[in-house]
Amino acid sequence: MNVLGIESSCDETAAAVVTSDGIVLSDVVASQIQLHAPYGGVVPELASRAHLSNIAPVIQQALQVLPNGLADVDAIAVTAGPGLVGALLVGVQAAKAIAWSRKLPLVGVDHLVGHLLAVYLRRSDVPELGLRMPYIALIASGGHTALYRVEGVTQISLLGQTRDDAAGEAFDKVGKLLGLGYPGGPAIDELASSGDANAISLPLPLRNKRSLEFSFSGLKTRVAQHVAQNGKPRDAQSLADLCASFQRVVVTSLVGKAIEACRQQSVPRLVLGGGVAANQGLRAYAAEQAKRAGVHLFVPDRASCTDNGAMIAYAGAQLLAHGKRDGLDLGVFSTSSLLTGAPTDVAKG
Numbered sequence: 352m353n354v355l356g357i358e359s360s361c362d363e364t365a366a367a368v369v370t371s372d373g374i375v376l377s378d379v380v381a382s383q384i385q386l387h388a389p390y391g392g393v394v395p396e397l398a399s400r401a402h403l404s405n406i407a408p409v410i411q412q413a414l415q416v417l418p419n420g421l422a423d424v425d426a427i428a429v430t431a432g433p434g435l436v437g438a439l440l441v442g443v444q445a446a447k448a449i450a451w452s453r454k455l456p457l458v459g460v461d462h463l464v465g466h467l468l469a470v471y472l473r474r475s476d477v478p479e480l481g482l483r484m485p486y487i488a489l490i491a492s493g494g495h496t497a498l499y500r501v502e503g504v505t506q507i508s509l510l511g512q513t514r515d516d517a518a519g520e521a522f523d524k525v526g527k528l529l530g531l532g533y534p535g536g537p538a539i540d541e542l543a544s545s546g547d548a549n550a551i552s553l554p555l556p557l558r559n560k561r562s563l564e565f566s567f568s569g570l571k572t573r574v575a576q577h578v579a580q581n582g583k584p585r586d587a588q589s590l591a592d593l594c595a596s597f598q599r600v601v602v603t604s605l606v607g608k609a610i611e612a613c614r615q616q617s618v619p620r621l622v623l624g625g626g627v628a629a630n631q632g633l634r635a636y637a638a639e640q641a642k643r644a645g646v647h648l649f650v651p652d653r654a655s656c657t658d659n660g661a662m663i664a665y666a667g668a669q670l671l672a673h674g675k676r677d678g679l680d681l682g683v684f685s686t687s688s689l690l691t692g693a694p695t696d697v698a699k700g
């Protein structure tokens with residue numbers, strides 16, 4: 352079965368065709384990073400307008416891989432939330448229009464479920480992952496940072512989440528403070544690789560080992576205080592050192608609590624997901640700590656970590672296999688169903 356997945360929850364307009372066993376046939380992402388960069392963050396109205404102009408060409412490009420285009424698509428999956436309402440509506444309306452005109456099954460996908468299952472995507476000719484459920488998943492993105500126990504696509508429980516900023520948000524805010532542009536995460540990642548992570552002492556948040564909650568807002572403030580007291584780093588090495596020191600604290604917190612979740616749940620399988628899972632420092636430290644703890648670590652390709660349509664297509668395929676299907680009254684929701692028990696409808700499109 353070929354599923355067309357559409358994603359427009361934030362600042363990427365994305366579409367992909369994925370088979371129900373996770374083989375990625377096409378994956379097109381139109382990023383709006385350049386558009387939002389001058390503002391240091393995503394401007395919702397600009398995002399909606401850019402989605403409107405990008406959505407049709409992105410979908411058309413994703414379909415080019417199929418000999419008969421849309422005629423070879425069996426179902427449509429679309430991110431229905433959480434995200435920016437105006438942005439989500441663009442993808443949802445496009446999905447509904449295609450589903451209606453072609454009489455195809457339609458399924459709305461929680462963006463976080465996409466991230467939670469993205470590890471199963473196969474972008475090259477690789478064998479199946481051999482990852483069985485249940486597993487513990489750490490999702491760290493621009494909007495969310497949380498730990499989940501995943502038993503199945505419809506059986507996901509929240510174990511702990513951030514009390515304030517998401518990890519990606521902390522990367523982006525620190526990046527802005529250091530004049531690294533938007534988004535800060537990839538820039539800090541790059542600079543940290545040549546820095547000394549012990550150069551600047553920053554406190555590890557929520558040290559209580561048993562707590563599965565995160566907090567990154569205080570850490571960001573400590574970096575701001577460091578800059579206020581010492582001035583902005585004056586040379587490349589001090590900038591790299593500050594980035595490495597900040598990144599090390601974020602990564603230590605994320606990985607420490609993820610491994611603790613595996614221990615508490617007696618589940619020796621850990622999956623990473625979300626944009627921050629593309630971080631090289633996180634990937635390396637998670638591999639090291641998982642090995643020490645006897646936990647099997649499963650990390651998606653970097654392209655599967657940041658927002659994409661393929662993860663939505665795959666999650667949609669799994670939901671359809673579980674009998675979930677939406678009608679043309681599919682609305683969008685602003686809060687994840689995984690955090691609250693039930694999504695909050697904010698708009699019917």
Ligand code: KG4
Nearest residue numbers: 492493494519534536540626627630657658
């Ligand atoms: O999952 P994602 O693409 O969008 C959301 O659902 O939020 O995540 C975007 C976030 C941004 O905060 C970005 O700075 C962060 O992921 N990010 C990274 C890296 N690549 C993206 N953070 C740290 N290191 C990276 N290499």
Ligand code: ZN
Nearest residue numbers: 492625626658
């Ligand atoms: Zn995301």
